[in-house]
Amino acid sequence: xxMTILEQQTRSLLEETDFIAATSNLTAFMNQLFPNINxxxxxxxxxxxxxLGPFQGKIACTHIPFEKGICGRCYRExxxxxxxxxxxxxxxxxxxxxxxxxxxxxxxxxxxCIGMLDIDAPIKNRFTKEDxxxxxxxxxxxxxxxxxxxxx
Numbered sequence: 001x002x003m004t005i006l007e008q009q010t011r012s013l014l015e016e017t018d019f020i021a022a023t024s025n026l027t028a029f030m031n032q033l034f035p036n037i038n039x040x041x042x043x044x045x046x047x048x049x050x051x052l053g054p055f056q057g058k059i060a061c062t063h064i065p066f067e068k069g070i071c072g073r074c075y076r077e078x079x080x081x082x083x084x085x086x087x088x089x090x091x092x093x094x095x096x097x098x099x100x101x102x103x104x105x106x107x108x109x110x111x112x113c114i115g116m117l118d119i120d121a122p123i124k125n126r127f128t129k130e131d132x133x134x135x136x137x138x139x140x141x142x143x144x145x146x147x148x149x150x151x152x
Contacts, residue, residue: 001033003137010138014145022145024054030119030138031056034131037121038098042107043071044115050075053115061095069093074104075113081105082132084125101126105139107146114152117142 013029016022023042031040041055043064050064050071064071068091074081083102086092099120107115117139121127146152 001134003133006033006134007137007141010141014141017149019149019151020054022149026138026142027054027056030117030135033134034119036123036126037119039096039120040118042115042117044107045075045113050116057120058096061093064093070102070104071116071118074106074116074118078106078108078111078113080132080136082127084127086120096120098122100124103127103131103135105135107139107143109143109146109152114146 009029010026013025014022016025027041034040039055039057039060041057041060042053043050044053049066052060052062066072066075070081070083070086070089070092081104083089086099086102099122101121101124103119105117106113107117117135119127119135
């Protein structure tokens with residue numbers, strides 16, 4: 001999908017002012033956007049851990065400590081992580097044993113990590129630089145919606 005169209009469609013979805021409705025539809029949209037994935041969704045900071053938000057895919061880990069796994073590392077480092085082979089990560093949390101690669105992008109508000117977009121795939125080396133750009137654009141627009149709608 002062209003980046004201009006991606007931006008327009010994402011902005012349109014994020015005009016919704018209800019946090020759960022907007023985030024749920026955004027997740028469904030991304031599930032169609034990224035082929036060959038087995039899970040896509042959000043985790044949000046709550047009570048000193050990451051807690052599951054809207055997602056598409058098999059059942060998921062509901063609570064992730066900040067000090068564990070790829071999502072925990074994304075939270076601590078506040079940067080995009082593209083992991084080509086999750087089995088090479090010692091503290092990887094296998095919510096779905098079929099997952100082989102993962103893309104995780106922090107959601108920042110005032111330079112604080114308040115959550116993340118997490119995408120899993122059953123294929124090693126699944127995520128490209130183009131996927132990183134698309135997911136980063138979506139997260140950037142989502143961060144703006146968080147500010148505009150005062151969701152957090």
